[in-house]
Amino acid sequence: KEYKGDIDINNVSGDVVLEDGSQNDNIEVVTVSGDVYIQQEATSDTSVRTTSGDIEINLSEDARFYLKATTVSGDIENRFPIKIISSGRRELEGTVGSDEKEIIVSTTSGDIDIDY
Secondary structure, rough: EEEEEOOOEEEEEEEEEEEEEEEOEEEEEEEEEOOOEEEEOOOOOEEEEEEEOOEEOOOOOOOOOOEEEEEEEOOOOEOOOOEEEEEEEOOOEEOEEOOEEEEEOOOOOOOOOOOO
């Protein structure tokens, strides 16, 4: 379950679960059908794209990052205090503390949840 280093996952069908991450510079996950769950303490540059599936990212409560989240059919929830650059029913863009690390997530059909 524990993972570290650069992560690059391409998946056609099935869920992707990354728990207890540490010392990650870059995380990239692309999946056609399946949910994506990422849990880690430190913030990494993160890119997640799925056609059909939910995306959930859990970070430490003091995480700092730039966020761009988009969904065509689904909801976006973010628990972090965010300085909004752009927002709408299906998109959210902004910074939480700083923009040193980027989290860019998108799904065509699914919900997005950024939490601690």
